[in-house]
Amino acid sequence: MVKPWLMDLLICPAKECxxxxxxxxxxxxxxxxxxxxxxxxxxxxxxxxxxxxxxxxIDTIPCMLPDDLRMEGKQRIEETRFLxxxxxxxxxxxxxxxxxxxxxxx
Ligand SMILES: [Zn+2]
Numbered sequence: 001m002v003k004p005w006l007m008d009l010l011i012c013p014a015k016e017c018x019x020x021x022x023x024x025x026x027x028x029x030x031x032x033x034x035x036x037x038x039x040x041x042x043x044x045x046x047x048x049x050x051x052x053x054x055x056x057x058i059d060t061i062p063c064m065l066p067d068d069l070r071m072e073g074k075q076r077i078e079e080t081r082f083l084x085x086x087x088x089x090x091x092x093x094x095x096x097x098x099x100x101x102x103x104x105x106x
């Protein structure tokens with residue numbers, strides 16, 4: 001679960017990076033807990049301003065795993081689906097060969 005303001009507190013988890021992150025929200029909804037209402041992000045793209053790495057928010061969950069865990073198996077499949085789903089709204093550089101991978105990467 002991410003809320004937009006939380007982005008100010010998050011930094012890139014990549015080794016020796018710690019860069020600031022920006023977020024592009026693709027889908028969100030209002031969530032109500034008791035009297036309080038806040039914006040919940042369903043799907044978004046997080047980009048590190050320093051190393052250029054991208055991270056997806058899939059179904060409200062930010063996936064910010066180390067590269068090697070993202071490059072294989074179920075995680076790779078899920079993140080690849082995310083790139084395909086939002087292809088028209090993600091910068092071409094990331095779609096093609098983003099860090100750690102894009103749709104044209106091996
Ligand atoms: Zn970074």
